[in-house]
Amino acid sequence: MKIKDIFKLVIFTLLSVSFVTAQSEKQKALEAERQRILKEINQLNSLNRQVKKKETSVLKQVEDVNYKITIRQNLIKVTNDQANQLTREINTNQKEITTLRDQLKELKEDYARMIVKSYKSKSEQSKVMFLLSSDNFKQAYKRLQYINQYKGYQKKQAEDIKAKTLKLQDLNLELSKQKEDKNKLIAENRKVKKELEAEKKAQDELMALIRKDLKKYTAEIRQKRQEADRIDKEINRLIREAIATSNKKAGKKTSTGKFVLTPAGKALSVNFGANKGKLGWPVDRGIVKLKFGLQRSLIDRTVTENSFGIRIATENNAKVKAVFKGEVSRVMLIKNSNPAVLVRHGDYLTIYRNLSKIYVKAGDKIETGREIGEVFTNRTTGESLLYFRINKNDKNLDPEKWLTKR
Known part of the structure; x- marks a missing residue:
């Protein structure tokens, strides 16, 4: 050769x-x-x-x-x-x-x-x-x-x-x-x-x-959408309120919708941000039934839903876990809705909504994986749905981009 x-x-x-x-x-x-x-x-x-x-x-x-x-x-x-x-x-x-x-x-x-x-x-x-x-x-x-x-x-x-x-x-x-x-x-x-x-x-x-009865179903969809919008707006208001309260305690007055961070808060925020795509799920088992962002109704395409988080279908009485260490900022009590827990991680926030039981209170320091409550199970439909959101200050983020792939 x-x-x-x-x-x-x-x-x-x-x-x-x-x-x-x-x-x-x-x-x-x-x-x-x-x-x-x-x-x-x-x-x-x-x-x-x-x-x-x-x-x-x-x-x-x-x-x-x-x-x-x-x-x-x-x-x-x-x-x-x-x-x-x-x-x-x-x-x-x-x-x-x-x-x-x-x-x-x-x-x-x-x-x-x-x-x-x-x-x-x-x-x-x-x-x-x-x-x-x-x-x-x-x-x-x-x-x-x-x-x-x-x-x-x-x-x-x-x-x-x-x-x-x-x-x-x-x-x-x-x-x-x-x-x-x-x-x-x-x-x-x-x-x-x-x-x-x-x-x-x-x-x-x-x-x-x-x-055969399109008007009836369209009206039902619009009513549910309006109720969801009301709850989302209330959560957004409570988030802005939490930011203002935190900044006031720090002796800072700002209307920018952003947390004023201590050195420890900055470190925690950087750590949270470094874990994008690696965060554990808030429930052990579950599937995403509603994604983040603008969605159109399957029944009436003129009806849209702007989802600020994701909706996870899970098991009955499923335990909800913190996806990252932080501090419980507040327990949200929302009219005509089940409670939600807001956990702060520097200038990041995670929100866990539609809970039947809550194991934490405002001010609690919690570690990753800490159980913070149970998902509410609807007795009529048998469904257990967790509404999960991630924010940076008052900006909504897509949770699926932050959670680890299963």
Whole structure:
């Protein structure tokens, strides 16, 4: 094999290893996401079993079916991405197998020529005679070096053949497993697609029922939206009040809607900010039923909901935990609504609303994971919903960007 060919082979091998590693990492990430979605589906099914004997409104049924459809669509997309990624990895492995087979063939041919040459050399004259026929000691030494180098080269060729053969076997096994994994993913996707079709059919039936009395359901949605707006506005007012009270105690008067921080408060705020995407969940088990930001009603697209936090469906009587260490700023008592707890972390705030029991009081210093109360369970619907918000001063943040992925 020429030096130029060897150089090309080394470069190709390095690039192949780098590409395969990148593909493998992507496959791991996709599988982790798929497992997360499957876990979310299992949690949803578990929560639905808890409330199946309760009275369920048509609007809630629409919400639940739509949520299921969204999850199934996400699962199908991720599974398709995995199958496509596996196809790319299979193609890469097949190319590498072809390259290895060519290399192995060339190595074996080279090795065979070397063995034949070695045999002929041995039959024509012994190595001893080859050394003794030297004109001087220096030539004899060089001949001895040549013999040893030739032996080493033979040994290296044999080792290379063995290594290439083992790698080829491993690649063939990996290729078989990849094809098997791909077939499993395709089969799973077929099953999920059937479930998705059934859920879309159920959604169509519910929407047909709603259209028969659209005014009634639209009025119900608007009423719920107005009540939610009222509660959010009250919480926003209480947050601004908490900021003003804190600043007044610190001897500062400001109307900027921002906390005046002590050195300790600044350190706590920096620590909280450094944990973005790493905060634990406020409940052990739960799924996000309402996301942050502007949402449009499924029933009437003219009705919007600007969600200042997220709504988490969880288990009955679920314990609520502080997502980060801090101080209980206040327990919020809101008219026609269940209590909420406001916890301060420097100039960050976490709000836990719709509680049935509260274990803390204003001024309590709490650590991460401290139980602060229990989620209220609606006796009529059987639902347990925690409304969770994160603020920096009076600015609303998307909690899902701060919580760790499950």
